[in-house]
Amino acid sequence: MRTYLQNAPWWVFSILQGVIFGGLMTVLELHEHPERSPVGVVIGGAVQGIFFGAIMGPLMAWQRRGLSAAAGDLSTSDTRTAARAATRGPVPLDDDVRHAAARIAVHQLSSLSRFRWVGLITFGFVFALSVVLAVASSPRWWATSVVFAAAFVGQLWWPRHLQRRVDLLTADADA
Incomplete structure (x- = not known):
């Protein structure tokens, strides 16, 4: 962030x-x-x-x-640490930062879940269209196909990753 x-x-x-x-x-x-x-x-x-x-x-x-x-009301450096910890890296030792990281991850997960099907349909359609264009018109469309295939896979992978981060961040809080 x-x-x-x-x-x-x-x-x-x-x-x-x-x-x-x-x-x-x-x-x-x-x-x-x-x-x-x-x-x-x-x-x-x-x-x-x-x-x-x-x-x-x-x-x-x-x-x-x-x-x-x-x-929440974290300092700038703690906010940066919490935002990073929400998606990757070690679990913060500071309880406030860890709780903020968990809230950020939950926020990102709920936001992503709200638009997940729209993303899957859009990226799937544009991927299929770019494959058709690559075959029918120009091989340059294969690069676009790779980008939209990656975006489609990301729509499937990212929620699972965020859920694992939420579980990890809240498990340490409960321990």
Whole structure:
């Protein structure tokens, strides 16, 4: 968790995500279609960045508020330690940090569980579509297929991993 963005307003996330996404789309479009007008490609990337940022900014701010609430009143370094311990690494020795890590992991698990089927359907569909495109049009789509296959597998694996972390973090608290 990036603690310096922990309390940032939604519009900061919108600008950040929009610039990154729009810039990436511009670079990819210039690489894929060098014959197109650079001005048109930059305008297209800016429009894509605006729409992406408008959606992702509020979503990221909402997620950050949930994580901040789960972390509680910890210091910045303890919040960073708890966020890391929620997903990996050793169980914190400090009870407050361990309890915060367990709350963060539970928050992430419940958030992921809420949208799990949407993710499975979306990633499965886009994976199948990219395989069809790889066979029918260009082998470059195989790279996209690998990315969406990994995202699909992640939707199956990540909840189990988080549940194991919750069990580990709460088992040490009970012992």
